[in-house]
Amino acid sequence: MENSPQELPLVFEGRGEVKNFSFKQGKRSNTAYLYEVSDTFGNKWHEVFIRKINARFGNIAYPKQNAFGVSxxxxxTLELANKRFDDLTEMSAPLNSLVLKRDKDNSFVTYISFHFVCERIGHGG
Structure with missing residues (x-):
């Protein structure tokens, strides 16, 4: 049995490309996260993303800038974020219907429901 990966913190301050941003976890499921993000000017928005395990370090990774629009x-608005989160959470399916996908550098593992992917790209499922 594998050890559970270290989950993302509930609250954290950004570093690197997200310096000066604050992150507060709103929701978490087996397949997705929803965070409220704010900047130093008081602007707020939400980020929703697929839960990815960094196999090399055994933790969940917050997505980099190039993941937006992909995963x-x-x-x-919170309403739109909740809708996306709910869609991603629907991907929680029995293990035998999940597909394991590795990023090109083999450091991240994403669990994707084959049914969800087929349904979203119009191939039934």
Whole structure:
């Protein structure tokens, strides 16, 4: 049995490309996260993303900028963020219906429901 990965913190301050941003976890499921993000000017929005395990370090990774639009999304309202989160959470399916996908550098593992992916791209499922 594998050890559970270290989950993302409930609250944290950004570093690197997200310096000067504050992050507060709103929701978490087996397949997705929803965070409220704020900047130093008081602007707030939400980010929703697929839960990815960094196999090398044994933790969950917050998505980098290039993941947005692919496996992470920004939402201006909590209503839109909740909708996206709910869609991603529907991906929680029995283990035998999940597909394991590795990023090109083999450091991240994403669990994707084959049914969800097929349904979203119009191939039934």
């Amino acid at each position: 992470a999304w920004s939402a201006g």
